[in-house]
Amino acid sequence: MNRRRTPRSASAEDLLSTLQHLTARARQEVGPHQARVELAQALQRKMLPATLPSLPGIRTAARYAPARDGLDIGGDWYDVFLLPDGALGLAIGDVQGHDVEAAAFMGQVRIAMRAVAGTAADPGEVMARTNDLVLSMDSSLFATSSFFRLDPATRELSSARAGHVAGVWATADGRSGVTTDAGGLPLGIDAGQDYPVTRRTLDTEGALVLLTDGVIEGPSMPIGDGLEEVRRLVSAHVGASAEELADTVLRAAALTGHEDDAAVLVLCHDRPPGPGAP
Template identity: 55%
Template sequence: MRAHRTSHPDSTQEALLTLGRLVDQALERIRIQRARVELAMALQRHLLPPRLPQMPGLAIAARYAPSRDGLDVGGDWYDAFPMMNRSVGIAIGDVQGHDVEAIAFMGQARTSLRACACSTTDPGEVLSRANDLLISMCCGLFATCCFMNFDPATGALVVSRAGHIPMVWATTDGRSGIVLEKGGPPLGILAGETYPVTRRRLTEPGSLVLVTDGVVEGPSCPMEEGLEEVARLVRKGCDSDPDELAHDVIAVAEMTGHSDDAAVLVVRYAGLPGHCED
Protein backbone atom coordinates (compact mmCIF):
# COMPACT_ATOMS: atom_id res chain seq x y z
CA MET A 1 0.00 0.00 0.00
CA ARG A 2 1.37 3.46 -1.03
CA ALA A 3 1.70 5.94 1.79
CA HIS A 4 0.28 9.43 1.22
CA ARG A 5 2.29 12.39 2.49
CA THR A 6 0.35 15.33 3.80
CA SER A 7 1.59 18.86 4.39
CA HIS A 8 1.70 20.11 7.90
CA PRO A 9 -0.92 22.88 8.36
CA ASP A 10 1.65 25.22 9.92
CA SER A 11 4.10 24.88 7.00
CA THR A 12 1.30 25.47 4.46
CA GLN A 13 0.20 28.63 6.27
CA GLU A 14 3.78 29.87 6.49
CA ALA A 15 4.29 29.34 2.75
CA LEU A 16 1.10 31.24 1.95
CA LEU A 17 2.12 34.10 4.22
CA THR A 18 5.56 34.26 2.55
CA LEU A 19 3.94 34.24 -0.89
CA GLY A 20 1.59 37.03 0.18
CA ARG A 21 4.50 39.15 1.39
CA LEU A 22 6.34 38.62 -1.90
CA VAL A 23 3.26 39.62 -3.90
CA ASP A 24 2.81 42.74 -1.74
CA GLN A 25 6.46 43.68 -2.27
CA ALA A 26 6.18 43.18 -6.02
CA LEU A 27 3.03 45.31 -6.19
CA GLU A 28 4.70 48.02 -4.15
CA ARG A 29 7.70 48.06 -6.49
CA ILE A 30 5.33 48.32 -9.47
CA ARG A 31 3.47 51.17 -7.79
CA ILE A 32 6.71 53.03 -7.05
CA GLN A 33 7.99 52.51 -10.61
CA ARG A 34 4.69 53.71 -12.07
CA ALA A 35 4.82 56.80 -9.86
CA ARG A 36 8.40 57.53 -10.96
CA VAL A 37 7.44 57.19 -14.62
CA GLU A 38 4.41 59.45 -14.20
CA LEU A 39 6.55 62.02 -12.37
CA ALA A 40 9.23 61.84 -15.05
CA MET A 41 6.69 62.30 -17.85
CA ALA A 42 5.13 65.26 -16.06
CA LEU A 43 8.54 66.88 -15.56
CA GLN A 44 9.42 66.26 -19.20
CA ARG A 45 6.22 67.92 -20.41
CA HIS A 46 6.79 70.98 -18.23
CA LEU A 47 10.50 71.39 -18.94
CA LEU A 48 10.21 71.24 -22.73
CA PRO A 49 9.23 74.57 -24.33
CA PRO A 50 5.44 74.97 -24.64
CA ARG A 51 5.86 76.81 -27.96
CA LEU A 52 8.60 77.53 -30.47
CA PRO A 53 9.25 80.92 -32.10
CA GLN A 54 8.07 81.56 -35.64
CA MET A 55 9.80 84.39 -37.50
CA PRO A 56 9.57 85.82 -41.02
CA GLY A 57 11.28 83.34 -43.31
CA LEU A 58 11.56 80.72 -40.58
CA ALA A 59 9.31 77.98 -39.19
CA ILE A 60 10.29 75.52 -36.43
CA ALA A 61 8.61 72.30 -35.30
CA ALA A 62 9.56 69.56 -32.85
CA ARG A 63 8.53 66.13 -31.59
CA TYR A 64 9.43 64.07 -28.52
CA ALA A 65 8.77 60.36 -27.93
CA PRO A 66 9.55 58.20 -24.86
CA SER A 67 11.11 54.78 -25.26
CA ARG A 68 9.10 51.99 -26.89
CA ASP A 69 7.99 50.52 -23.56
CA GLY A 70 7.23 53.97 -22.17
CA LEU A 71 9.39 53.46 -19.07
CA ASP A 72 12.62 55.14 -20.20
CA VAL A 73 11.52 58.77 -20.03
CA GLY A 74 14.92 60.36 -20.36
CA GLY A 75 16.59 63.71 -20.79
CA ASP A 76 16.29 64.36 -24.53
CA TRP A 77 15.29 67.96 -25.16
CA TYR A 78 14.95 70.68 -27.79
CA ASP A 79 14.63 74.43 -27.61
CA ALA A 80 14.44 77.56 -29.76
CA PHE A 81 14.30 81.18 -28.63
CA PRO A 82 14.97 84.72 -29.92
CA MET A 83 18.48 86.04 -29.40
CA MET A 84 20.12 89.40 -29.86
CA ASN A 85 20.33 91.02 -33.31
CA ARG A 86 17.09 89.39 -34.51
CA SER A 87 18.65 85.93 -34.65
CA VAL A 88 17.26 82.75 -33.09
CA GLY A 89 19.00 80.22 -30.87
CA ILE A 90 18.24 76.59 -31.70
CA ALA A 91 19.29 73.66 -29.51
CA ILE A 92 18.84 69.93 -29.17
CA GLY A 93 20.42 67.67 -26.58
CA ASP A 94 20.53 64.30 -24.87
CA VAL A 95 21.25 63.79 -21.16
CA GLN A 96 22.95 60.69 -19.78
CA GLY A 97 20.49 58.34 -18.05
CA HIS A 98 16.75 57.66 -17.98
CA ASP A 99 15.23 58.79 -14.71
CA VAL A 100 13.95 61.80 -12.81
CA GLU A 101 17.53 62.97 -12.18
CA ALA A 102 18.26 62.97 -15.91
CA ILE A 103 15.19 65.07 -16.59
CA ALA A 104 16.09 67.52 -13.83
CA PHE A 105 19.57 67.87 -15.36
CA MET A 106 17.94 68.42 -18.75
CA GLY A 107 16.06 71.37 -17.27
CA GLN A 108 19.29 72.77 -15.86
CA ALA A 109 21.07 72.35 -19.19
CA ARG A 110 18.29 74.04 -21.14
CA THR A 111 18.12 76.92 -18.64
CA SER A 112 21.92 77.30 -18.63
CA LEU A 113 22.00 77.60 -22.42
CA ARG A 114 19.35 80.29 -22.41
CA ALA A 115 21.07 82.19 -19.60
CA CYS A 116 24.45 82.10 -21.34
CA ALA A 117 22.87 83.13 -24.65
CA CYS A 118 21.77 86.40 -23.04
CA SER A 119 25.34 87.69 -23.08
CA THR A 120 26.68 86.24 -26.36
CA THR A 121 25.31 85.02 -29.66
CA ASP A 122 28.35 82.84 -30.40
CA PRO A 123 27.31 79.16 -30.05
CA GLY A 124 30.81 78.10 -29.03
CA GLU A 125 30.85 80.63 -26.20
CA VAL A 126 27.34 79.63 -25.16
CA LEU A 127 28.34 75.96 -24.90
CA SER A 128 31.59 76.76 -23.06
CA ARG A 129 29.87 78.93 -20.46
CA ALA A 130 26.98 76.49 -20.05
CA ASN A 131 29.47 73.65 -19.58
CA ASP A 132 31.25 75.48 -16.74
CA LEU A 133 27.95 76.46 -15.16
CA LEU A 134 26.66 72.87 -15.18
CA ILE A 135 29.92 71.56 -13.70
CA SER A 136 29.67 74.12 -10.89
CA MET A 137 26.31 72.59 -9.92
CA CYS A 138 28.05 69.24 -9.18
CA CYS A 139 25.25 67.17 -10.70
CA GLY A 140 27.51 64.32 -11.81
CA LEU A 141 25.74 63.94 -15.18
CA PHE A 142 26.60 65.01 -18.71
CA ALA A 143 24.71 65.92 -21.88
CA THR A 144 25.42 66.06 -25.58
CA CYS A 145 24.14 69.15 -27.36
CA CYS A 146 24.07 70.94 -30.69
CA PHE A 147 23.53 74.70 -30.50
CA MET A 148 22.94 76.96 -33.51
CA ASN A 149 22.49 80.67 -34.08
CA PHE A 150 20.51 81.45 -37.22
CA ASP A 151 19.59 84.82 -38.70
CA PRO A 152 16.78 84.28 -41.24
CA ALA A 153 17.21 87.83 -42.58
CA THR A 154 20.78 87.21 -43.77
CA GLY A 155 20.93 83.41 -43.87
CA ALA A 156 23.90 83.41 -41.46
CA LEU A 157 24.15 80.10 -39.60
CA VAL A 158 26.68 79.44 -36.83
CA VAL A 159 26.83 75.94 -35.32
CA SER A 160 28.72 74.33 -32.45
CA ARG A 161 28.47 70.80 -31.03
CA ALA A 162 29.11 69.25 -27.65
CA GLY A 163 29.46 65.57 -28.54
CA HIS A 164 26.13 65.43 -30.37
CA ILE A 165 25.31 63.38 -33.47
CA PRO A 166 25.19 64.87 -37.01
CA MET A 167 22.40 67.03 -38.37
CA VAL A 168 20.68 66.50 -41.72
CA TRP A 169 19.89 69.17 -44.31
CA ALA A 170 18.22 69.42 -47.70
CA THR A 171 17.31 72.22 -50.08
CA THR A 172 14.46 72.46 -52.51
CA ASP A 173 16.87 72.34 -55.47
CA GLY A 174 17.69 68.71 -54.62
CA ARG A 175 20.90 69.03 -52.61
CA SER A 176 21.21 67.35 -49.19
CA GLY A 177 23.73 66.07 -46.71
CA ILE A 178 24.56 64.69 -43.28
CA VAL A 179 26.87 67.12 -41.50
CA LEU A 180 29.06 66.42 -38.49
CA GLU A 181 30.17 69.90 -37.46
CA LYS A 182 33.35 70.55 -35.49
CA GLY A 183 32.79 70.32 -31.78
CA GLY A 184 33.97 69.46 -28.30
CA PRO A 185 33.08 66.95 -25.58
CA PRO A 186 29.63 66.66 -23.94
CA LEU A 187 28.60 69.29 -21.41
CA GLY A 188 29.29 68.60 -17.76
CA ILE A 189 32.51 66.57 -17.99
CA LEU A 190 35.54 68.90 -17.88
CA ALA A 191 35.63 72.59 -16.96
CA GLY A 192 37.28 75.09 -19.27
CA GLU A 193 36.44 73.28 -22.51
CA THR A 194 36.27 75.21 -25.78
CA TYR A 195 33.79 74.47 -28.57
CA PRO A 196 34.71 75.35 -32.16
CA VAL A 197 32.09 76.86 -34.45
CA THR A 198 31.23 76.35 -38.11
CA ARG A 199 29.84 79.27 -40.13
CA ARG A 200 27.63 78.97 -43.19
CA ARG A 201 25.27 81.14 -45.19
CA LEU A 202 21.99 79.54 -46.19
CA THR A 203 20.42 81.04 -49.29
CA GLU A 204 18.25 78.31 -50.81
CA PRO A 205 14.89 77.31 -49.28
CA GLY A 206 15.13 74.07 -47.38
CA SER A 207 15.19 72.36 -44.00
CA LEU A 208 17.66 71.56 -41.24
CA VAL A 209 16.78 68.58 -39.07
CA LEU A 210 18.40 67.85 -35.71
CA VAL A 211 17.74 64.59 -33.87
CA THR A 212 18.87 62.68 -30.78
CA ASP A 213 20.35 59.21 -31.08
CA GLY A 214 17.08 57.59 -29.99
CA VAL A 215 15.69 58.49 -33.42
CA VAL A 216 18.43 56.94 -35.54
CA GLU A 217 19.99 54.16 -33.46
CA GLY A 218 18.52 51.01 -31.95
CA PRO A 219 18.97 47.26 -31.53
CA SER A 220 17.87 46.60 -35.10
CA CYS A 221 19.53 49.59 -36.77
CA PRO A 222 23.03 51.14 -36.65
CA MET A 223 23.22 54.93 -36.52
CA GLU A 224 24.45 55.27 -40.12
CA GLU A 225 21.35 53.52 -41.48
CA GLY A 226 19.05 55.59 -39.29
CA LEU A 227 20.66 58.83 -40.44
CA GLU A 228 20.33 57.77 -44.07
CA GLU A 229 16.61 57.15 -43.57
CA VAL A 230 16.22 60.57 -41.96
CA ALA A 231 18.13 62.11 -44.89
CA ARG A 232 15.76 60.40 -47.34
CA LEU A 233 12.74 61.83 -45.52
CA VAL A 234 14.28 65.31 -45.36
CA ARG A 235 15.06 65.27 -49.09
CA LYS A 236 11.50 64.20 -49.79
CA GLY A 237 9.83 66.68 -47.44
CA CYS A 238 12.23 69.61 -47.16
CA ASP A 239 9.65 72.01 -48.59
CA SER A 240 6.68 70.51 -46.70
CA ASP A 241 5.10 71.73 -43.49
CA PRO A 242 7.71 71.37 -40.69
CA ASP A 243 5.16 69.72 -38.40
CA GLU A 244 4.58 66.99 -40.99
CA LEU A 245 8.31 66.48 -41.50
CA ALA A 246 8.91 66.28 -37.73
CA HIS A 247 6.12 63.69 -37.51
CA ASP A 248 7.69 61.61 -40.28
CA VAL A 249 11.20 61.80 -38.83
CA ILE A 250 10.22 60.80 -35.28
CA ALA A 251 8.61 57.69 -36.79
CA VAL A 252 12.10 56.48 -37.78
CA ALA A 253 12.57 55.64 -34.09
CA GLU A 254 10.03 52.84 -34.48
CA MET A 255 12.00 51.41 -37.39
CA THR A 256 15.22 51.31 -35.35
CA GLY A 257 13.53 49.52 -32.44
CA HIS A 258 14.85 52.22 -30.12
CA SER A 259 15.15 51.59 -26.41
CA ASP A 260 15.91 55.26 -25.77
CA ASP A 261 13.70 58.32 -25.81
CA ALA A 262 13.87 60.46 -28.95
CA ALA A 263 13.59 64.10 -30.02
CA VAL A 264 13.39 65.83 -33.40
CA LEU A 265 13.75 69.52 -34.25
CA VAL A 266 12.94 70.75 -37.77
CA VAL A 267 14.00 74.20 -38.98
CA ARG A 268 12.35 75.24 -42.24
CA TYR A 269 13.84 78.38 -43.86
CA ALA A 270 12.49 80.34 -46.81
CA GLY A 271 15.90 81.00 -48.31
CA LEU A 272 17.54 83.95 -50.09
CA PRO A 273 18.53 84.55 -53.70
CA GLY A 274 21.68 82.60 -54.57
CA HIS A 275 22.89 79.30 -53.24
CA CYS A 276 24.09 77.63 -50.04
CA GLU A 277 27.78 78.11 -49.43
CA ASP A 278 29.76 75.60 -47.34
Protein backbone atom coordinates in the same frame (compact mmCIF):
# COMPACT_ATOMS: atom_id res chain seq x y z
CA MET B 1 -15.94 0.07 -10.48
CA ASN B 2 -15.92 3.59 -9.07
CA ARG B 3 -13.38 5.95 -10.60
CA ARG B 4 -11.92 8.65 -8.55
CA ARG B 5 -12.28 12.10 -10.15
CA THR B 6 -9.78 14.88 -9.75
CA PRO B 7 -11.24 17.74 -7.67
CA ARG B 8 -11.12 20.38 -10.44
CA SER B 9 -12.61 23.05 -8.19
CA ALA B 10 -9.65 22.80 -5.82
CA SER B 11 -7.20 23.29 -8.68
CA ALA B 12 -9.13 26.32 -9.88
CA GLU B 13 -9.11 27.81 -6.40
CA ASP B 14 -5.36 27.28 -6.13
CA LEU B 15 -4.83 28.94 -9.50
CA LEU B 16 -7.01 31.89 -8.54
CA SER B 17 -5.22 32.28 -5.24
CA THR B 18 -1.83 32.20 -6.96
CA LEU B 19 -2.97 34.74 -9.52
CA GLN B 20 -4.28 37.07 -6.83
CA HIS B 21 -0.98 36.78 -4.94
CA LEU B 22 1.08 37.54 -8.06
CA THR B 23 -1.17 40.49 -8.97
CA ALA B 24 -0.85 41.98 -5.49
CA ARG B 25 2.92 41.54 -5.58
CA ALA B 26 3.17 43.12 -9.02
CA ARG B 27 1.14 46.12 -7.86
CA GLN B 28 3.44 46.61 -4.89
CA GLU B 29 6.52 46.50 -7.10
CA VAL B 30 5.15 48.52 -10.01
CA GLY B 31 3.51 51.21 -7.90
CA PRO B 32 6.67 53.08 -6.83
CA HIS B 33 8.19 52.69 -10.30
CA GLN B 34 5.06 54.04 -11.98
CA ALA B 35 4.96 56.98 -9.60
CA ARG B 36 8.58 57.74 -10.46
CA VAL B 37 7.84 57.52 -14.19
CA GLU B 38 4.84 59.84 -13.86
CA LEU B 39 6.93 62.36 -11.92
CA ALA B 40 9.65 62.26 -14.59
CA GLN B 41 7.04 62.70 -17.34
CA ALA B 42 5.62 65.73 -15.53
CA LEU B 43 9.11 67.20 -15.21
CA GLN B 44 9.76 66.57 -18.90
CA ARG B 45 6.54 68.30 -19.98
CA LYS B 46 7.18 71.32 -17.79
CA MET B 47 10.80 71.72 -18.83
CA LEU B 48 10.32 71.54 -22.59
CA PRO B 49 8.98 74.66 -24.35
CA ALA B 50 5.21 74.68 -24.85
CA THR B 51 5.47 76.69 -28.10
CA LEU B 52 8.25 77.47 -30.56
CA PRO B 53 8.80 80.86 -32.22
CA SER B 54 9.00 81.41 -35.97
CA LEU B 55 10.23 84.28 -38.13
CA PRO B 56 9.28 85.39 -41.65
CA GLY B 57 10.45 82.64 -43.98
CA ILE B 58 11.55 80.49 -41.03
CA ARG B 59 9.42 77.80 -39.38
CA THR B 60 10.24 75.42 -36.55
CA ALA B 61 8.67 72.29 -35.08
CA ALA B 62 9.75 69.68 -32.55
CA ARG B 63 8.70 66.25 -31.34
CA TYR B 64 9.63 64.12 -28.33
CA ALA B 65 8.97 60.41 -27.67
CA PRO B 66 9.81 58.68 -24.38
CA ALA B 67 11.75 55.45 -24.31
CA ARG B 68 10.02 52.06 -24.55
CA ASP B 69 6.59 53.39 -25.40
CA GLY B 70 6.37 55.62 -22.37
CA LEU B 71 7.66 53.20 -19.72
CA ASP B 72 10.76 55.30 -19.12
CA ILE B 73 11.83 58.91 -19.42
CA GLY B 74 15.15 60.45 -20.19
CA GLY B 75 16.99 63.70 -20.57
CA ASP B 76 16.52 64.53 -24.24
CA TRP B 77 15.53 68.14 -24.85
CA TYR B 78 15.07 70.79 -27.51
CA ASP B 79 14.66 74.54 -27.37
CA VAL B 80 13.98 77.41 -29.77
CA PHE B 81 13.99 81.02 -28.58
CA LEU B 82 14.39 84.59 -29.77
CA LEU B 83 17.60 86.33 -28.75
CA PRO B 84 17.83 90.01 -27.70
CA ASP B 85 19.31 91.05 -31.07
CA GLY B 86 16.49 89.40 -33.04
CA ALA B 87 18.39 86.22 -33.92
CA LEU B 88 16.89 82.77 -33.40
CA GLY B 89 18.54 80.33 -31.02
CA LEU B 90 18.05 76.58 -31.41
CA ALA B 91 19.35 73.88 -29.10
CA ILE B 92 19.03 70.13 -28.82
CA GLY B 93 20.65 67.80 -26.34
CA ASP B 94 20.73 64.53 -24.48
CA VAL B 95 21.50 64.01 -20.80
CA GLN B 96 23.02 60.74 -19.64
CA GLY B 97 20.53 58.54 -17.80
CA HIS B 98 16.81 57.76 -17.76
CA ASP B 99 15.20 58.80 -14.50
CA VAL B 100 13.92 61.76 -12.53
CA GLU B 101 17.46 63.02 -11.92
CA ALA B 102 18.19 63.05 -15.66
CA ALA B 103 14.96 64.91 -16.40
CA ALA B 104 15.70 67.52 -13.72
CA PHE B 105 19.31 67.92 -14.87
CA MET B 106 18.06 68.38 -18.43
CA GLY B 107 15.97 71.33 -17.28
CA GLN B 108 18.98 72.93 -15.60
CA VAL B 109 21.15 72.55 -18.71
CA ARG B 110 18.46 73.91 -21.00
CA ILE B 111 17.88 76.98 -18.80
CA ALA B 112 21.63 77.58 -18.44
CA MET B 113 22.18 77.48 -22.19
CA ARG B 114 19.28 79.82 -22.88
CA ALA B 115 20.57 82.30 -20.28
CA VAL B 116 24.12 82.23 -21.66
CA ALA B 117 22.90 82.60 -25.26
CA GLY B 118 21.19 85.85 -24.30
CA THR B 119 24.54 87.45 -23.48
CA ALA B 120 26.99 85.70 -25.83
CA ALA B 121 26.58 85.92 -29.61
CA ASP B 122 29.21 83.33 -30.53
CA PRO B 123 27.92 79.69 -30.35
CA GLY B 124 31.35 78.46 -29.29
CA GLU B 125 31.30 80.82 -26.33
CA VAL B 126 27.72 79.79 -25.52
CA MET B 127 28.80 76.16 -25.38
CA ALA B 128 31.97 76.84 -23.37
CA ARG B 129 30.17 78.95 -20.77
CA THR B 130 27.34 76.44 -20.52
CA ASN B 131 29.95 73.74 -19.94
CA ASP B 132 31.37 75.75 -17.04
CA LEU B 133 27.91 76.16 -15.53
CA VAL B 134 27.18 72.45 -15.87
CA LEU B 135 30.43 71.62 -14.09
CA SER B 136 29.50 74.03 -11.29
CA MET B 137 26.33 71.99 -10.66
CA ASP B 138 28.58 69.28 -9.19
CA SER B 139 26.59 66.48 -10.77
CA SER B 140 27.84 63.09 -11.93
CA LEU B 141 25.78 63.48 -15.11
CA PHE B 142 26.88 64.92 -18.43
CA ALA B 143 25.09 66.05 -21.58
CA THR B 144 25.68 66.19 -25.30
CA SER B 145 24.29 69.19 -27.16
CA SER B 146 24.27 71.28 -30.33
CA PHE B 147 23.52 75.00 -30.35
CA PHE B 148 22.60 77.02 -33.47
CA ARG B 149 22.20 80.75 -33.98
CA LEU B 150 20.33 82.01 -37.04
CA ASP B 151 20.54 85.65 -38.15
CA PRO B 152 17.24 86.26 -39.98
CA ALA B 153 18.64 89.24 -41.92
CA THR B 154 21.76 87.60 -43.37
CA ARG B 155 20.50 84.00 -43.09
CA GLU B 156 23.84 83.06 -41.55
CA LEU B 157 23.51 79.94 -39.39
CA SER B 158 26.37 79.46 -36.94
CA SER B 159 26.68 76.46 -34.65
CA ALA B 160 28.76 74.64 -32.06
CA ARG B 161 28.56 71.00 -30.98
CA ALA B 162 29.41 69.27 -27.69
CA GLY B 163 29.66 65.56 -28.41
CA HIS B 164 26.22 65.45 -30.00
CA VAL B 165 25.10 63.45 -33.03
CA ALA B 166 25.12 65.04 -36.48
CA GLY B 167 22.13 66.76 -38.06
CA VAL B 168 20.58 66.23 -41.49
CA TRP B 169 19.86 68.83 -44.17
CA ALA B 170 18.14 68.94 -47.54
CA THR B 171 17.31 71.63 -50.09
CA ALA B 172 14.45 71.95 -52.56
CA ASP B 173 16.87 71.71 -55.48
CA GLY B 174 17.67 68.08 -54.62
CA ARG B 175 20.79 68.35 -52.47
CA SER B 176 20.98 66.66 -49.06
CA GLY B 177 23.52 65.43 -46.55
CA VAL B 178 24.66 64.96 -42.98
CA THR B 179 26.39 67.79 -41.12
CA THR B 180 30.08 67.18 -40.50
CA ASP B 181 30.73 70.00 -38.04
CA ALA B 182 33.73 69.76 -35.73
CA GLY B 183 32.87 69.56 -32.05
CA GLY B 184 34.16 69.32 -28.50
CA LEU B 185 33.58 67.13 -25.47
CA PRO B 186 30.10 66.71 -23.97
CA LEU B 187 29.05 69.26 -21.37
CA GLY B 188 30.08 68.45 -17.81
CA ILE B 189 33.17 66.37 -18.59
CA ASP B 190 36.11 68.76 -18.34
CA ALA B 191 36.67 72.49 -17.77
CA GLY B 192 38.25 74.92 -20.20
CA GLN B 193 36.91 73.32 -23.36
CA ASP B 194 36.92 75.01 -26.77
CA TYR B 195 34.04 74.43 -29.17
CA PRO B 196 34.70 75.18 -32.86
CA VAL B 197 32.05 77.22 -34.70
CA THR B 198 30.68 76.21 -38.10
CA ARG B 199 29.04 78.85 -40.29
CA ARG B 200 26.75 78.29 -43.25
CA THR B 201 24.25 80.42 -45.15
CA LEU B 202 20.67 79.34 -45.80
CA ASP B 203 20.51 80.78 -49.30
CA THR B 204 17.79 78.54 -50.74
CA GLU B 205 14.62 76.72 -49.70
CA GLY B 206 15.25 73.70 -47.51
CA ALA B 207 15.23 72.10 -44.08
CA LEU B 208 17.66 71.33 -41.27
CA VAL B 209 16.73 68.51 -38.89
CA LEU B 210 18.42 68.12 -35.51
CA LEU B 211 18.16 64.83 -33.65
CA THR B 212 19.03 62.89 -30.55
CA ASP B 213 20.52 59.41 -30.93
CA GLY B 214 17.26 57.68 -29.99
CA VAL B 215 15.96 58.65 -33.45
CA ILE B 216 18.77 57.05 -35.42
CA GLU B 217 20.33 54.31 -33.30
CA GLY B 218 18.98 51.15 -31.68
CA PRO B 219 19.20 47.34 -31.60
CA SER B 220 17.81 47.14 -35.14
CA MET B 221 19.91 49.85 -36.77
CA PRO B 222 23.44 51.28 -36.36
CA ILE B 223 23.79 55.04 -36.20
CA GLY B 224 25.18 55.42 -39.73
CA ASP B 225 22.22 53.59 -41.26
CA GLY B 226 19.86 55.64 -39.09
CA LEU B 227 21.32 58.92 -40.30
CA GLU B 228 21.06 57.75 -43.91
CA GLU B 229 17.40 56.81 -43.42
CA VAL B 230 16.62 60.23 -41.97
CA ARG B 231 18.54 61.93 -44.79
CA ARG B 232 16.43 60.03 -47.31
CA LEU B 233 13.21 61.00 -45.54
CA VAL B 234 14.12 64.67 -45.21
CA SER B 235 15.14 64.84 -48.85
CA ALA B 236 11.86 63.22 -49.93
CA HIS B 237 9.72 65.53 -47.76
CA VAL B 238 11.69 68.78 -47.91
CA GLY B 239 8.62 70.63 -49.24
CA ALA B 240 6.41 69.54 -46.34
CA SER B 241 5.52 71.76 -43.39
CA ALA B 242 7.82 71.77 -40.37
CA GLU B 243 5.16 69.93 -38.36
CA GLU B 244 4.74 67.21 -40.99
CA LEU B 245 8.48 66.78 -41.37
CA ALA B 246 8.94 66.44 -37.60
CA ASP B 247 6.25 63.74 -37.48
CA THR B 248 7.82 61.88 -40.41
CA VAL B 249 11.30 61.86 -38.88
CA LEU B 250 10.09 60.80 -35.45
CA ARG B 251 8.25 57.82 -36.97
CA ALA B 252 11.60 56.66 -38.35
CA ALA B 253 12.76 56.06 -34.77
CA ALA B 254 10.53 52.97 -34.65
CA LEU B 255 12.74 51.34 -37.29
CA THR B 256 15.72 51.32 -34.93
CA GLY B 257 13.96 49.37 -32.16
CA HIS B 258 15.15 52.19 -29.95
CA GLU B 259 15.32 51.79 -26.19
CA ASP B 260 16.19 55.44 -25.65
CA ASP B 261 14.00 58.52 -25.71
CA ALA B 262 14.02 60.51 -28.92
CA ALA B 263 13.78 64.19 -29.85
CA VAL B 264 13.50 65.89 -33.24
CA LEU B 265 13.89 69.61 -33.98
CA VAL B 266 13.07 70.88 -37.49
CA LEU B 267 14.04 74.20 -39.06
CA CYS B 268 12.38 74.88 -42.43
CA HIS B 269 13.58 77.91 -44.40
CA ASP B 270 12.23 79.60 -47.51
CA ARG B 271 14.44 81.04 -50.19
CA PRO B 272 15.51 84.49 -48.95
CA PRO B 273 14.08 87.48 -50.82
CA GLY B 274 16.31 88.99 -53.45
CA PRO B 275 17.76 92.53 -53.35
CA GLY B 276 15.05 95.15 -53.41
CA ALA B 277 12.30 92.67 -52.56
CA PRO B 278 9.63 94.01 -50.19
